[in-house]
Amino acid sequence: MLVVCVAGAQVLVDQYRPIVSDEAGVPFSVAAVVVRSFLGQIRGLAADFLWLRVDEYQHRRRIIGGDLLRQDDEALMPLVRLITWLNPRFVDAYALGGQWLAFHFNRPHEAVAFYEEGIRNNPQDFDLHNGAAWVYWRWLHEYPRAIALAHQAAGLAPDDLHRFQALWLEAHVRMTVGDRTGAIQAWRAVGRIPGYEQGAATWIARIQAQAAGGTR
Amino acid sequence: MTSPVATIAAQAMREASRRRTLPALVLFGCAVIISSAFLSFFQLGVEIKFFKDVAITVIFLFGTIATLVIVSTQLSGEIESRTIYNVLSKPIRRWELVVGKFVGTAAAIALAIAPMVGILAFFIYTDHGGSELEAVKAAYLLWLAFAVLSAIALGIASVATSTVTAALTVLLFVVSYLKGAVTAYLDLLSAHPAAGYVGQALYYLLPNFENFNIRTALVHDEIVPWAYLGRTTLYAAALIALFLYLGAQLFEEREF
Numbered sequence: 001m002l003v004v005c006v007a008g009a010q011v012l013v014d015q016y017r018p019i020v021s022d023e024a025g026v027p028f029s030v031a032a033v034v035v036r037s038f039l040g041q042i043r044g045l046a047a048d049f050l051w052l053r054v055d056e057y058q059h060r061r062r063i064i065g066g067d068l069l070r071q072d073d074e075a076l077m078p079l080v081r082l083i084t085w086l087n088p089r090f091v092d093a094y095a096l097g098g099q100w101l102a103f104h105f106n107r108p109h110e111a112v113a114f115y116e117e118g119i120r121n122n123p124q125d126f127d128l129h130n131g132a133a134w135v136y137w138r139w140l141h142e143y144p145r146a147i148a149l150a151h152q153a154a155g156l157a158p159d160d161l162h163r164f165q166a167l168w169l170e171a172h173v174r175m176t177v178g179d180r181t182g183a184i185q186a187w188r189a190v191g192r193i194p195g196y197e198q199g200a201a202t203w204i205a206r207i208q209a210q211a212a213g214g215t216r
Numbered sequence: 217m218t219s220p221v222a223t224i225a226a227q228a229m230r231e232a233s234r235r236r237t238l239p240a241l242v243l244f245g246c247a248v249i250i251s252s253a254f255l256s257f258f259q260l261g262v263e264i265k266f267f268k269d270v271a272i273t274v275i276f277l278f279g280t281i282a283t284l285v286i287v288s289t290q291l292s293g294e295i296e297s298r299t300i301y302n303v304l305s306k307p308i309r310r311w312e313l314v315v316g317k318f319v320g321t322a323a324a325i326a327l328a329i330a331p332m333v334g335i336l337a338f339f340i341y342t343d344h345g346g347s348e349l350e351a352v353k354a355a356y357l358l359w360l361a362f363a364v365l366s367a368i369a370l371g372i373a374s375v376a377t378s379t380v381t382a383a384l385t386v387l388l389f390v391v392s393y394l395k396g397a398v399t400a401y402l403d404l405l406s407a408h409p410a411a412g413y414v415g416q417a418l419y420y421l422l423p424n425f426e427n428f429n430i431r432t433a434l435v436h437d438e439i440v441p442w443a444y445l446g447r448t449t450l451y452a453a454a455l456i457a458l459f460l461y462l463g464a465q466l467f468e469e470r471e472f
Contacts, residue, residue, distance in 0.1 A: 002458040007420040009451035013427050016444040040393040044431050045273040048266050089432055 032085040039086065047086040051093065054079045058096065076100060084118070094118030095127045098135065108139035126162055129153035130169065137173050146173045147182075160193045167193075171203070180211050220308040221316040228320025229327075232286045238328055241285075245278035245332050253339050264345030265435045271336040272431050275358055279329050280389070283362045286324055287369035288382040290317045291467075296377060311464035318370055318460055322363045329359060346437040353445060354434045360452040361428035365389060367456040368423070371463035375470065392423045423455055 028036065039046050057076040080097040083090050094114060101111035115132035122128060133149035136142045150170035157163035171186035184204050191200030232238055252270040291314070294300040303313060333355040337348040369385040376384065399415035427448050433440050 002454065002461060003421065005454040006451070006458055009447065009454045010420050010424060010427070012447040013424075013444070013451050016441060016447060017427075037394045040390075041276050041425075041429055041431070042273050044269045044435065048269050087432070089436055 028085065035082070035085055043086040047083045047090055047093075050079050050083050050086070051090070054083065054093070054096065077105075084121075088121040091118065091122050091125045091127060094122070095131055098128070098131050102135045102139060108135050111135050112140065124156055126153050126156045126158060126166070129156060130162075130166055133166075133169055133173070137169070137176070143173055143177045147177075154189070160195070164190055164193055164196055175207070180207050183207055220306075220312045221319060224303075224308070224313055224316025225320035225323065228290060228317050229324045231290075232321065232324035233327075235285070237285050238282055238324070241278050241282050242328050242331055245274050246335055248274050249332055249335050264340070264343050267339060267343075268336070268345065268351070268435050269431065271332070271339075272354055272358070272434060275329055275332045275336070275355060276361075278332070279325060279358060279362050280365065282328050283321070283325055283365045284369065284382055284385060286321050287317075287366050287373065288378045288385070290321060291370060291373040292376060292378040292381050310467045314370055314374065314460060314464045314467055318363075318366055318456070321366045321370075322359075325362045325366070326359055329355060329362075346434070347439070350434050350437075350440060353440050354430050356445065357428040357430055357448060360448060361425050364423060364425075364428075364452050364455045364459075367459040367463075371459040371466070374463040374467035388423070389425070392425050395419065395422050424451075427451055 036043055054076055057079075077097065077100065080093045080100070083093040084097070087093075094117070098111045098115040098118065101107045101114060112132055112135050115128055115135065118128045119125070119132065129149045130153040133146045133153060136146035136149065147170055150166050150173060154163055154166035154170060157166055167186050167190045171183045171190070174180075174183040174186060184207055187200045187203045187207070191197050191204075193200075249271045252274075253267050291300075294303070304310070333352065336355070337351050340346055340348050340351055365385065368388055369381055372384050373381040395418045399418060430440050430444075432438075
């Protein structure tokens with residue numbers, strides 16, 4: 001009877017796990033599950049200490065023979081992967097990993113895969129949406145996805161500067177595909193941000209002039 | 217007239233507080249938490265997350281050690297030193313002894329972690345690093361985990377020596393965290409439905425200490441619903457009742 005009560009209580013608890021747990025709903029690989037299980041409740045702290053090392057690699061990049069030491073860049077990625085296994089809510093690790101894969105290793109497909117994983121685990125984060133939008137735009141030329149992510153990022157921006165960055169990105173991607181109407185709408189949204197009215201008006205005028213002149 | 221359970225509980229609390237290890241653990245834990253508040257390895261905004269991580273981990277580690285130290289000698293220590301005969305000669309039922317030991321231990325652990333929780337809440341308040349109430353919720357859930365661990369240890373202690381009690385309790389504690397890995401391997405290695413049933417059985421029958429872990433919500437400034445606390449309290453109560461019942465039954469059958 002008591003065993004049934006224990007099992008029943010676990011079912012009740014599981015209904016709220018996605019809200020309070022960093023593991024509920026995340027499809028971890030078997031390797032990730034093993035690592036997380038062994039570290040138990042200290043995995044969050046382990047992720048924080050690994051980030052110290054990653055931060056060191058990121059900011060103290062050594063130059064040997066006139067070029068950046070690639071071993072430091074390559075050593076950073078497994079640590080980033082481990083951090084995201086230990087704490088899927090560690091947004092900085094996802095953002096850094098996606099950026100490194102795209103900018104330093106020229107692997108945009110892996111970069112967006114990493115970004116998309118981070119977005120699934122952290123759907124309310126601005127940096128991941130914005131970073132992924134950049135890679136889709138400049139590397140992969142998948143403009144619809146870039147526009148969607150930039151638009152979402154604008155809605156998630158924590159302040160006016162970040163909102164401007166996302167709307168700027170959305171407007172430029174729309175211009176790349178020739179969507180002048182959409183680009184003007186994005187710049188009008190920029191114009192509603194205090195302090196950005198003049199810049200937005202300039203861009204809108206430029207786009208309208210291009211449209212009138214028949215140039216792209 | 218106080219009940220036997222309350223009398224035993226008060227005695228268990230006094231015993232726990234007289235141990236040198238418990239105040240030393242509390243002082244050391246508080247020192248680690250305070251020192252981590254002044255580390256500046258991270259940039260602004262991230263420091264408070266790191267501090268909350270460190271504080272909750274310290275409370276977890278030191279609370280676990282304190283629980284094992286207190287409980288492993290409560291019942292089995294009295295049996296080994298023969299002082300149990302003095303207690304059993306009084307008009308007290310054996311299950312009252314087990315429950316009283318549990319209540320006293322749980323209260324002693326609550327007092328042990330209270331200073332560390334206070335320090336955590338203080339620094340969250342001064343650094344404007346989120347809600348102090350959420351920190352208290354996280355600490356309450358950790359205390360529930362320690363209470364469950366105490367019940368498990370008391371259940372084992374009713375039939376085992378203090379060394380075996382400590383070892384088996386730690387083993388069960390570790391296994392409860394590793395069952396996630398075991399379940400994942402079962403799913404990976406076997407397509408047979410029986411493997412899935414074994415995994416499900418492990419999940420529901422072994423204590424799930426992850427239920428008491430809301431570190432992520434605390435670090436990321438999220439609100440933990442009161443309903444979650446209520447349900448987790450129910451879960452802890454069910455586990456405690458199960459292990460105390462088993463322990464009381466085994467203790468009843470034991471001959472001295």
